[in-house]
Amino acid sequence: METVTVTMKTQPVLFLEADNISPDAFAGKTAADIASLHAYEGREQTTLGKYFDVSGDAGATAADTRIVVKGDVSRVKYIGMKMSAGEVVIEKDADMYVGAWMQGGKLIAKGSVDAFAGIGMKGGELLIEGNAGNYLGAAYRGDWRGMQGGLIRVKGNAGSDIAYFMNGGTIIVEGDVDVHVATHAEGGRVIIKGNAKSKVGGQMVEGEIVVFGGIDVMMPGFKFVKDEELEIDGTTAKFSLFHGDLGERHPKRKGQIVYGKLYQKI
Amino acid sequence: MTKTVSDVICPFCGTLCDDLEVVVSDDGKTIVDVYNACAIGAAKFMHAQAKDRVKRPRMQQADGSYKEVSYDEAVEYTAQMFAKAKKPLMYGWSSTSCEAQSVGHEIAEKAGAIVDNTATVCHGTTLIAVQDVGIPSCTLGEVKNRADRIVFWGCNPTHAHPRHQSRYSIFPRGFFMNKGHKSRKVVVVDPRVTDTAKMADIHFQVEQGRDYELLSALRVAVRNEKLPDVVAGIPKEKIYEAAEILKSGRFGIIFFGMGVTQTLSKNHNIDEAIMLTKDLNEFTKFSIMAMRGHYNVTGSGQVLGWQFGYPFCVDLSRGFARYNPGETTSNDLLRRGEVDAVFVLGSDPGAHFPISSVKKISQLPSVCVDPHITPTSEVSKLHVPVAFVGVEVGGNCYRMDNVPIDARKVVDPPEGVLTDHEFLTRVNKRLGELMGAA
Numbered sequence: 001m002e003t004v005t006v007t008m009k010t011q012p013v014l015f016l017e018a019d020n021i022s023p024d025a026f027a028g029k030t031a032a033d034i035a036s037l038h039a040y041e042g043r044e045q046t047t048l049g050k051y052f053d054v055s056g057d058a059g060a061t062a063a064d065t066r067i068v069v070k071g072d073v074s075r076v077k078y079i080g081m082k083m084s085a086g087e088v089v090i091e092k093d094a095d096m097y098v099g100a101w102m103q104g105g106k107l108i109a110k111g112s113v114d115a116f117a118g119i120g121m122k123g124g125e126l127l128i129e130g131n132a133g134n135y136l137g138a139a140y141r142g143d144w145r146g147m148q149g150g151l152i153r154v155k156g157n158a159g160s161d162i163a164y165f166m167n168g169g170t171i172i173v174e175g176d177v178d179v180h181v182a183t184h185a186e187g188g189r190v191i192i193k194g195n196a197k198s199k200v201g202g203q204m205v206e207g208e209i210v211v212f213g214g215i216d217v218m219m220p221g222f223k224f225v226k227d228e229e230l231e232i233d234g235t236t237a238k239f240s241l242f243h244g245d246l247g248e249r250h251p252k253r254k255g256q257i258v259y260g261k262l263y264q265k266i
Numbered sequence: 267m268t269k270t271v272s273d274v275i276c277p278f279c280g281t282l283c284d285d286l287e288v289v290v291s292d293d294g295k296t297i298v299d300v301y302n303a304c305a306i307g308a309a310k311f312m313h314a315q316a317k318d319r320v321k322r323p324r325m326q327q328a329d330g331s332y333k334e335v336s337y338d339e340a341v342e343y344t345a346q347m348f349a350k351a352k353k354p355l356m357y358g359w360s361s362t363s364c365e366a367q368s369v370g371h372e373i374a375e376k377a378g379a380i381v382d383n384t385a386t387v388c389h390g391t392t393l394i395a396v397q398d399v400g401i402p403s404c405t406l407g408e409v410k411n412r413a414d415r416i417v418f419w420g421c422n423p424t425h426a427h428p429r430h431q432s433r434y435s436i437f438p439r440g441f442f443m444n445k446g447h448k449s450r451k452v453v454v455v456d457p458r459v460t461d462t463a464k465m466a467d468i469h470f471q472v473e474q475g476r477d478y479e480l481l482s483a484l485r486v487a488v489r490n491e492k493l494p495d496v497v498a499g500i501p502k503e504k505i506y507e508a509a510e511i512l513k514s515g516r517f518g519i520i521f522f523g524m525g526v527t528q529t530l531s532k533n534h535n536i537d538e539a540i541m542l543t544k545d546l547n548e549f550t551k552f553s554i555m556a557m558r559g560h561y562n563v564t565g566s567g568q569v570l571g572w573q574f575g576y577p578f579c580v581d582l583s584r585g586f587a588r589y590n591p592g593e594t595t596s597n598d599l600l601r602r603g604e605v606d607a608v609f610v611l612g613s614d615p616g617a618h619f620p621i622s623s624v625k626k627i628s629q630l631p632s633v634c635v636d637p638h639i640t641p642t643s644e645v646s647k648l649h650v651p652v653a654f655v656g657v658e659v660g661g662n663c664y665r666m667d668n669v670p671i672d673a674r675k676v677v678d679p680p681e682g683v684l685t686d687h688e689f690l691t692r693v694n695k696r697l698g699e700l701m702g703a704a
Contacts, residue, residue, distance in 0.1 A: 014353055015604050017584075042352030042606070043378025043583045096593060115592055134592065141590055142397040165398075183534055184398075199478055199531060203538065217476070220483040220497040246492070247485030248541075 001066050001087070002059035004034060006052040008071030012041045015095065016051060019078035021069065023062040023086025023105060030057045051076075062086045062105070069094075080107045083124070096133070099126040102150065112156065121169060123150040131156035134178070137171045138164035147171065147188060163190045166207060172233060182209050185260060191233055204245045204260030212237075212265045221245035222262055230263065239263040267292050275673040276307040277361070277656025280558030280666035281406075281427045281434075283307065288676050297657075297677055304428035311657055311676070313638075320639060320651040321680050332649070337684055337692075340633075340650050344609070345696035347631045348377040351607035353583050357596050358613030358635075360384040360560030363661020363673065366686035367562075367569045370611065373694050376701050378583040380605065382596045383566040384559065384613050385578040391527045392556045393567065393577045394591055395536035402543055404519070404553040405667045406433075411440035412551075415515030417453045419539065420477065420525020421557045424461035430557075435521065436465060442516075451511055455480065456525060468508055473499040475530035481538040484509055488545050513549040523557040558666035560613070561656070561673075565664035600626040608632040608646075611686060612655075616641030635689060652686050653679035661687070 004026055017040040020026075026034055035049030048054065052071075059065040063085035070091050073079065077096045080088045084103040093111035100116060104124040109117075112130030118137045132154045138161055139146035146165035157175035164180070167187035176194035183199065185207035195213035202219050210232050222244035229238050243259035250257050274286040287301040288311060297315055300308040323340035324332040335343075348354055356379045359367050374381045385393060395401075409416075416435050423430040431437060439446040454466035455477070463469045472480050476498035483497040487509035493502040512518055520543060526535040539554060546552035558564050567577035574580045576589035579596070592598060596615065599605045600623040608627045616624050617640060627645050634646035643649040653659045656673035663673050679685070684692075 014606060015602070040584055043585075044352050116590070141394065144398075179530065180534060184537075199534065202478060202482060202534065203541065217479065218494075220479055220494050221486045221491070223492060245482065247482045247489065247545075 001064055002057060003066045003068060004031070004054065004056045004058050005068045005070060006034075006048065006054050008051060008073055008076075009053050010051050011072065012051060012075055014042050014075075016041055016076045017078055018048065018051075018076050019081040019097075020048060021067065021076075021079045021088070022081060022083040023058070023065040023067060023088065024082065024084055026058040026065050026067060027062045027086075028058060028060055031055055034058065059086075083107065093130065098128075099124075102126060104150075115159065118147065118150075118152045120145065121147045121150045121152065123169075125150060126152045128152070128154045128156070131175070132158040132162075132173070134159035134161050135164060136162040136173075137166060137169070138162065139166075144184075146185075157194065163188065166190070176213070182207055182260075185209075193233075201244055201260055201262050203248050204262075205248055205250060206258055206260055208261045208263070210239070210263045210265075215264060218242075219245060221247040227266065228263070232263075238266045240266055268298055269294075271674070271676050273674070274676055275656055275663065275671055276303055276310070277561045277654070277663070277673055278304075278307045278310050279427050279561060280564060281430045282561055282663060282665040282671055283429050283433065284671060290677055295677060306428065310654075314654045314657045314677075319637070319680065320649065321683055323648060323650045326647050326649075335648075337650075337682075337689070340648060341689070341692045341696055343648050344633050344650075344693045345700055347607050347609070347633065348373065348379070348693070348697050349700040351377065351379075351605075351631070353605050354379045354607035354609060355596060355599055355605040356381045356609045356611070357386075357615060358383065358611040359566040360563035361612035361655065362562065362686045363655050363659075363663060364562065364565045364569050364670075365661050366611075366655070366690055367566055368573070369687060369690040369694055371569065371573050373690065373697055374580075374582050376694070376697050378585065379609075380579065380581045380583065380594055380596075380599065381570060381574075382579040382594070383570070384563050384618075385567060386591070386595045386597065387528070387618055388524065388559055388563065389527055389556045390578050390591055390595065391533040392522075392536045394533040395540060398533070399537055399540050399544075401540055402547060402553055403555055403667070405669055406555075406665065408517070408553070409519050409555075410434045410438045410443070412442050412517040413440075413515075413519045413553075414443065414450050415453070415512055415518035415552075416450055417455070417512070417518070417520040418462050418466075419455045419520055419522040420527070420529070420535075421521055421523025422456070422460040422462045422525075423521070423523075423557065424465075426523065426559070427557060430521075431462075431465070435519075451515065453508060453511070468504075468511070470500050470504070470508070477526050477529065477535045478531040478538055480505070481535065481542055484512075485538070485542050485545055488513065488542070488549075512546055512552070515550055515552075518546060518550060518552040520552075520554040521557050522554070527556075555667060562612075562663040564666055564668055565662065565670070568664050568668065568670075597623050606630060609635075610642050610646065611635040611690075614640040614642045616643075616645050635686060650689060651683060652689055653683050655686065658683075659685045659687070 020037040065086040098113040098117040115133035137147035148168040160178035163182040189208040198217035222242040242262040276283040289299040480498040543554040574587035579594040581594040632646040658679035
């Protein structure tokens with residue numbers, strides 16, 4: 001695997017849209033080719049080379065390419081957007097849309113990321129070592145397909161509206177989350193190791209939410225079913241199972257109504 | 267001898283009353299009196315007569331004082347600002363005509379701007395929810411003639427849309443509603459005992475920020491599923507009772523306002539309310555409608571919608587339309603420092619935005635187009651006074667139920683004062699020259 005290092009040298013005055021920082025766009029290119037790839041600052045079309053020092057050539061394919069993003073990229077959006085293979089490592093905090101519409105490969109953000117990380121994600125692995133913003137693994141506006149596959153793991157906390165319209169894949173948040181978890185979900189699994197606030201699983205049709213900590217206010221449409229012992233992400237413990245959201249439509253399968261499942265650790 | 271202009275449209279709130287009578291002086295230059303309007307609407311007409319009205323553009327000087335400039339200079343400054351900016355914000359649009367909005371959008375396309383209207387701090391969340399789940403709605407005429415179940419959720423029309431209840435929602439005798447308010451049941455959901463709540467048959471004093479739970483509970487009740495004993499501070503018996511009342515009507519309507527769109531859960535509240543409406547349609551006819559604030563904020567959404575496909579916060583910086591509330595909404599852009607020029611027309615962010623956003627406006631090249639002196643005009647580099655739409659110039663406007671109504675001109679604007687449309691057309695022409703040359 002070949003490694004390309006991009007290091008921030010000139011900060012944008014506004015924000016930089018750098019959707020070309022992805023193994024798919026870099027594949028088969030030399031450092032000079034990569035520096036001439038497009039980036040946008042407002043309505044101005046510029047090049048990555050104006051803002052970044054690029055060193056190292058990319059591999060022949062996306063899968064053979066590893067990108068290391070160095071320096072302060074807190075004003076750079078869309079890093080790793082639509083990546084399908086390979087690896088991206090962001091060493092400091094990044095702005096919005098990290099790993100948005102990601103399809104494969106691995107993206108490691110060592111700092112925190114802003115909102116819309118991993119929206120519409122289809123596959124691959126997104127690891128965020130700091131905190132994540134709002135709309136983590138959610139649907140893009142108006143889309144009824146949120147996260148559909150892959151894995152997102154956040155070591156810190158996450159914001160509100162995570163897993164909005166989720167219908168596949170897994171999100172693990174090791175810290176706390178803000179309001180609205182898996183609203184409108186039709187599948188997938190969200191694991192929260194810390195606490196949740198309220199509106200957990202509102203309008204949920206199918207899918208699973210596991211909360212290790214407390215939930216400030218339960219949605220009125222969740223009914224207690226039974227206690228169960230489960231092994232979740234390496235931890236075996238007893239959980240209370242709730243079915244919901246009873247206010248929402250639910251499909252029938254094999255004569256049984258399918259509900260969204262909310263597990264809370266006892 | 268004075269003369270009376272009848273059937274005047276009121277350019278204040280989204281109710282867009284169309285039965286005003288305005289008495290003008292013999293020479294047709296001054297408004298003497300306004301009939302049929304509410305206090306706010308009448309004040310808008312009378313305010314246009316103010317003797318101390320600003321009649322020429324004003325440029326802010328380094329010491330904070332103002333220097334009068336010509337419209338030519340104002341057009342030049344505005345066009346230059348757009349030509350130099352990488353990502354200008356064009357905010358407002360709710361208190362002007364659709365014709366002016368359309369010219370503004372031409373400028374936005376040339377300048378690669380972001381066009382955002384007041385929905386961003388108002389019913390923008392409603393628009394997100396509508397995009398997510400659709401909306402079963404109707405016109406205000408249907409409400410007047412048919413509705414026997416009226417829900418006001420998080421809104422206070424008695425003060426914000428003063429003639430809404432008498433013209434459409436509670437009191438009027440309609441075709442199938444010949445007993446007026448006696449044949450209607452009114453439910454108000456509001457944490458405060460407002461003047462609207464005082465007229466209700468049922469008032470739910472919901473806990474603040476728990477509208478989403480209460481809406482969800484109503485959906486559970488409509489489906490006859492089990493509820494916890496108390497939801498959002500309301501006992502479950504009351505919720506089941508309210509669900510029964512809603513189900514038993516012939517035609518119901520939910521009106522909602524800022525109390526749900528801009529409190530905790532925002533778009534999810536509306537999403538859930540729309541889904542409740544959809545559920546109630548299993549039992550009876552039910553509709554839902556946003557209580558839009560400015561008289562033509564609906565029109566701004568309509569014009570943006572047919573031109574770019576999105577109803578607010580449209581980002582044209584990359585030459586095609588993008589939209590994502592949370593990123594391309596005015597306050598996020600200003601707070602995060604994503605824009606480098608601000609153009610405000612037909613709105614007053616200075617009075618309504620958080621101070622962090624207003625500070626940014628004051629630091630950037632900025633133009634405020636507004637007939638009045640407002641907090642925004644005071645922080646902007648250039649203030650361009652224009653004629654009042656609906657008073658001094660006509661134009662198309664959309665009522666809160668998406669019905670287009672042509673506003674009428676009643677009197678002439680002060681001599682030499684341009685309309686929004688004229689000013690924008692001149693800026694557009696000049697910008698075309700500048701961008702073509704660049």
